[in-house]
Amino acid sequence: MKYLDEYRDARIARALAARIRAAVSRHWVLMEICGGQTHTIMRYGLEELLPPEVELVHGPGCPVCVTPLEIIDSAIEIAARPGVIFVSYGDMLRVPGSRSDLFRVKAAGGDVRIAYSPMDALKIAEQNPGRQVVFFGIGFETTAPANAMAVWQAKRRGIANFSMLASHVLVPPAIELILGSPANRVQGFIAPGHVCSVVGYRDYETLSQRFHVPMVVGGFEPVDVLEAIAMLVEQLEQGQARVENQYVRSVTRAGNVPAQKMMEEVFEVTGRQWRGIGEIPRSGYRLRPEYAAFDAERVFATSQIRVAEPEECISALVLQGQKKPVDCAAFGTACTPERPLGASMVSSEGVCAAYYAYRRHYEVA
Amino acid sequence: MCLAVPGKIVEALDVGSSRIAKVQFGGVSRQVYLDFVPEAQPGDYVLVHVGFAISRVEPEEALRTYELLKQIGELVEDDLAEGPLVEDEGQP
Numbered sequence: 001m002k003y004l005d006e007y008r009d010a011r012i013a014r015a016l017a018a019r020i021r022a023a024v025s026r027h028w029v030l031m032e033i034c035g036g037q038t039h040t041i042m043r044y045g046l047e048e049l050l051p052p053e054v055e056l057v058h059g060p061g062c063p064v065c066v067t068p069l070e071i072i073d074s075a076i077e078i079a080a081r082p083g084v085i086f087v088s089y090g091d092m093l094r095v096p097g098s099r100s101d102l103f104r105v106k107a108a109g110g111d112v113r114i115a116y117s118p119m120d121a122l123k124i125a126e127q128n129p130g131r132q133v134v135f136f137g138i139g140f141e142t143t144a145p146a147n148a149m150a151v152w153q154a155k156r157r158g159i160a161n162f163s164m165l166a167s168h169v170l171v172p173p174a175i176e177l178i179l180g181s182p183a184n185r186v187q188g189f190i191a192p193g194h195v196c197s198v199v200g201y202r203d204y205e206t207l208s209q210r211f212h213v214p215m216v217v218g219g220f221e222p223v224d225v226l227e228a229i230a231m232l233v234e235q236l237e238q239g240q241a242r243v244e245n246q247y248v249r250s251v252t253r254a255g256n257v258p259a260q261k262m263m264e265e266v267f268e269v270t271g272r273q274w275r276g277i278g279e280i281p282r283s284g285y286r287l288r289p290e291y292a293a294f295d296a297e298r299v300f301a302t303s304q305i306r307v308a309e310p311e312e313c314i315s316a317l318v319l320q321g322q323k324k325p326v327d328c329a330a331f332g333t334a335c336t337p338e339r340p341l342g343a344s345m346v347s348s349e350g351v352c353a354a355y356y357a358y359r360r361h362y363e364v365a
Numbered sequence: 366m367c368l369a370v371p372g373k374i375v376e377a378l379d380v381g382s383s384r385i386a387k388v389q390f391g392g393v394s395r396q397v398y399l400d401f402v403p404e405a406q407p408g409d410y411v412l413v414h415v416g417f418a419i420s421r422v423e424p425e426e427a428l429r430t431y432e433l434l435k436q437i438g439e440l441v442e443d444d445l446a447e448g449p450l451v452e453d454e455g456q457p
Binding site: 003004034035061063089116118119120138139142145149156194195197198248250251259347 | 366367368369370371373382390391398400401402403410412414415416417419420422423426427
């Protein structure tokens with residue numbers, strides 16, 4: 001397929017690996033934020049192509065993983081109510097809350113449906129005027145404009161039986177948390193290309209200057225990720241710390257302005273709990289008061305119970321690049337994708353799940 | 366979750382307040398909202414995420430990047446095998 005196959009060319013990938021080897025003179029720790037890039041690195045075995053000096057650690061950019069237990073419990077509570085049609089992106093269904101998951105609600109007779117787009121949920125609401133249709137609106141900045149559009153259209157078109165359980169998270173506050181930690185090891189970041197397609201990369205320039213850390217906006221194919229790593233290593237070796245854009249075919253500095261306007265129209269910034277990490281100030285979106293009639297948390301007054309994570313799970317440290325999945329005693333034994341203990345194992349884009357799928361055979365004795 | 370796939374706009378029409386396109390991904394086509402890329406025209410490639418185009422793929426930039434990469438590639442061509450890193454499972 002055009003714009004995909006050429007970025008999977010093994011010859012170019014190996015040439016980029018040679019460029020990285022030629023540039024590197026000492027140990028560097030780099031982090032890719034986005035779970036999609038983690039998946040590419042694992043699936044194509046990119047770490048095997050890198051010199052031993054380049055260490056990759058994997059960031060918290062998996063929205064399914066970091067959606068807090070409390071919100072999943074609220075989703076389960078709403079989905080189990082009679083008369084409700086609960087609509088979600090497919091990957092949220094098997095994510096465990098504190099006692100159950102959405103699949104089990106569906107198995108017990110709940111009307112839980114999978115949608116590819118939030119607009120599908122809006123259509124279901126139009127077709128079922130006698131039922132409450134609730135969409136589980138999760139995601140980073142990439143997904144926020146689409147989810148915002150569904151709410152905006154619902155208000156404009158008077159689809160009163162539609163609401164959204166919104167749990168949106170933002171990337172820059174998570175980077176700030178990682179870089180601000182005294183235990184931080186990360187010296188360079190691959191910034192998430194699709195998030196930046198929407199929001200641009202001005203916020204990343206601010207972070208890069210403030211912490212003197214280079215950042216390269218990177219794409220998602222193996223050649224993209226390797227080129228981003230090469231650009232980071234070259235900056236680090238020269239003592240530079242700027243934002244560069246590897247993903248020029250999709251990302252501009254200003255980003256997608258119509259998408260940003262839609263996000264700002266519907267959402268406002270709020271503090272958010274990140275599963276496995278805890279509360280990060282100003283790190284997410286909630287619906288603005290003007291859209292309260294479409295806010296599922298207000299429509300269905302759900303119980304707000306705080307639930308504790310299992311103590312043996314070290315996903316907080318894994319998601320901040322301070323530990324690797326294989327450093328965890330529970331990895332692959334007490335904690336597997338079928339029975340996940342914590343955030344980074346719950347979705348295929350979570351770093352523990354990616355290690356489990358692609359690397360456990362030679363990493364775990 | 367932030368997966369976005371490039372596809373080619375085959376046709377576009379206005380439906381209510383939205384602009385909706387038929388977008389082709391390999392052999393499959395899908396309905397895509399163009400609200401966030403109002404400048405996109407049939408023949409353009411767009412990156413699609415959860416039913417919305419989030420950017421128009423810049424053909425010149427894409428070509429430039431690819432040509433640059435190819436030049437690097439040719440320097441070490443002789444001792445390297447060609448072909449994809451893994452077989453494509455049809456799931457980008």
